[in-house]
Amino acid sequence: MTKALNISHDETHTDNGVGIQVACQQCDVLINIPELGEGEQATCISCGAVLAVRSSFGSGLSLACALASIVMLALAYVYPFLTLEANGLGHQLSLITLPETMYENGRPEIAASIVLLTLVFPMLLMLLNISVLIPFHFGLTAPRYATAVMRWSHHLAHWSMVDVFVIGVLASLTKIVSLADITLGVGFWSYMTFAVLALVSLWHFDRPPLWQWIEPHVHRGERSSGVTG
Numbered sequence: 299m300t301k302a303l304n305i306s307h308d309e310t311h312t313d314n315g316v317g318i319q320v321a322c323q324q325c326d327v328l329i330n331i332p333e334l335g336e337g338e339q340a341t342c343i344s345c346g347a348v349l350a351v352r353s354s355f356g357s358g359l360s361l362a363c364a365l366a367s368i369v370m371l372a373l374a375y376v377y378p379f380l381t382l383e384a385n386g387l388g389h390q391l392s393l394i395t396l397p398e399t400m401y402e403n404g405r406p407e408i409a410a411s412i413v414l415l416t417l418v419f420p421m422l423l424m425l426l427n428i429s430v431l432i433p434f435h436f437g438l439t440a441p442r443y444a445t446a447v448m449r450w451s452h453h454l455a456h457w458s459m460v461d462v463f464v465i466g467v468l469a470s471l472t473k474i475v476s477l478a479d480i481t482l483g484v485g486f487w488s489y490m491t492f493a494v495l496a497l498v499s500l501w502h503f504d505r506p507p508l509w510q511w512i513e514p515h516v517h518r519g520e521r522s523s524g525v526t527g
């Protein structure tokens with residue numbers, strides 16, 4: 299079931315304490331999300347992008363997937379990503395050496411992008427979400443850092459480009475496969491598993507109940523501003 303919405307700015311509470319206000323990641327329209335029932339989702343009135351989902355599985359699925367994704371990301375960086383063989387020569391690529399290779403080839407901006415967008419930001423996003431999901435899931439009091447974590451998590455979600463990286467890798471592989479023999483390594487499968495787990499975790503990261511849990515610690519002066527309608 300889908301609910302349509304109206305307008306505000308950044309992620310924050312609404313004044314009546316029900317629902318949250320977010321900027322659509324696709325079109326930047328400012329949206330006031332009403333309280334959702336279990337299994338419902340809210341979509342942007344402008345572009346139709348999904349803004350929030352009330353998970354039928356509760357916070358447990360998001361937490362489990364986030365924890366498992368951290369393990370998979372670590373494995374992806376420890377093990378070889380893939381091996382290329384052409385004309386009797388083999389070359390092994392790993393995610394940990396890929397930025398170094400790019401840097402040595404005079405592409406420091408690509409090296410930095412790979413490290414930030416495929417490792418640092420997604421890992422930080424998962425760790426931030428875990429830091430609020432654990433106390434929330436086990437019925438503890440909201441920690442003082444929870445408000446800041448929720449806002450950083452919201453902003454980082456714009457810069458975690460796991461899905462873009464996966465599509466880029468798959469598109470590159472379809473071209474390389476005609477030039478060389480490719481053997482996919484443990485690192486490749488670990489990263490793909492990480493990507494799926496991270497996306498499932500984010501899909502089920504249910505923000506409205508988290509904000510309602512944090513509410514006693516949030517003061518009006520700390521809220522994001524710019525409510526416009």
Ligand SMILES: [Zn+2]
Pocket residue numbers: 322323324325326327342343344345346347
């Ligand atoms: Zn939109």
